[in-house]
Amino acid sequence: MSKIRTLAACTASASLLIGALAISGCRTTSKPAPSAGGGFTESPSDATKPSASAGLELQVVYFDFDSAVLRDDARAALKKNAEVIRGAGSAVITIEGHTDERGTEEYNLALGERRADAVRAYLVDLGIPNSRLRTVSFGEAKPAVMGHDEAAWKWNRRAESH
16 A cells, blocks of 8 residues: 555656646746836847847837937937848838837827837838838837836837837
């Protein structure tokens, strides 16, 4: 009888160990949040990393509160992005417009669309064919940083290109 209990205990332990190993292999943490300190001149640590979906190094551009007007730092980033896009053959780029959590869902979707459209218009002005650019608005649905204050909101008012 003790051999059966020992076998049952070993089987249960092995099952628990296998389950724990399977779970530990899953990534359950999100990417690290950028530093909340400092002004708008700093950028999140992942802003200039390559986009995994397209393999292109496209920078994220940020916007002021309730605005779709491109700032000087955004224009500089988009000039670099235009060079990368030119070198990407005929790749089609999707520009995602995002907002912070303030405002209604409808308003934020519209603001996200205006932000994505502003980025597209500037890239077209820089010589990127409009046919290679798509836009989509996520509004407040996909925050880059979780939080309910300006330290988080400033990173969520953005346009990302993939």
